[in-house]
Amino acid sequence: MDNLVKICGLSTPETLDAALSAGADLVGFVRYPKSPRHVSLDLGHRLSLQARGRALRVVLLVNPADEAVAQAVEAINPDLIQLHGNESPERVAEIRSMVKRPVMKAVGIAEASDLAALSPYAKGVDHILLDAKPPRTAEALPGGNGLAFDWRLLNGLDPKVSFMLSGGLNPDNVAEAIRLTKPRAVDVSSGVESGPGLKDPARIAAFIKAARTAFAAHH
Ligand SMILES: O=C(O)c1ccccc1N[C@@H]1O[C@H](COP(=O)(O)O)[C@@H](O)[C@H]1O
Numbered sequence: 129m130d131n132l133v134k135i136c137g138l139s140t141p142e143t144l145d146a147a148l149s150a151g152a153d154l155v156g157f158v159r160y161p162k163s164p165r166h167v168s169l170d171l172g173h174r175l176s177l178q179a180r181g182r183a184l185r186v187v188l189l190v191n192p193a194d195e196a197v198a199q200a201v202e203a204i205n206p207d208l209i210q211l212h213g214n215e216s217p218e219r220v221a222e223i224r225s226m227v228k229r230p231v232m233k234a235v236g237i238a239e240a241s242d243l244a245a246l247s248p249y250a251k252g253v254d255h256i257l258l259d260a261k262p263p264r265t266a267e268a269l270p271g272g273n274g275l276a277f278d279w280r281l282l283n284g285l286d287p288k289v290s291f292m293l294s295g296g297l298n299p300d301n302v303a304e305a306i307r308l309t310k311p312r313a314v315d316v317s318s319g320v321e322s323g324p325g326l327k328d329p330a331r332i333a334a335f336i337k338a339a340r341t342a343f344a345a346h347h
Contacts, residue, residue: 132313137165146329164325169203221252230254236261260295274318299334303342
């Protein structure tokens, strides 16, 4: 998973087409009812068919029960499952063996000590996604808040740890984020929107172009 760009929270055929046409490597479908990007199983199924063979399809789940995992896998047939809640390393490994598909675990970063949370996941996941920790407010989502963390904190990360970077990325800052943190992949949701849940095709294209240029320069 090198030099890849993921566009997350796609919820219409038109914006999914914009992401695919602009060359997104991964496209994400959110299954979290409190999110403005939530897709029903039926819509997720149709979007997944549209993306098949053109990009890797990711389904995003938050602290899912077994039934929610099974329903999402059956309807959306994802290539990768993104777990974006407080799932323990044991629960992540359990879900991974249940679905027999690659799993990516999101870990929230706010301070240097948060990096210690990564190693317990090392054996039970396929990929790590680093995101900003969500604000401690009742209305905050577990992710998709458009908030960046201090990328310099990753100077303390073991260089052997590979990760996808997310959190507050947008077309204007993704090049600097890649230069500073050297991620294997980048992920964006709010930074390519014109309003909550409203993906903007021009911003999607600009993000992918900026990320590609930066990856070419820094890898
Ligand atoms: O996008 C959402 O609505 C969402 C809901 C619940 C958990 C995670 C969510 N999004 C993920 O959060 C990160 C950062 O997003 P942003 O670019 O800062 O808006 C990203 O991985 C999204 O996939």
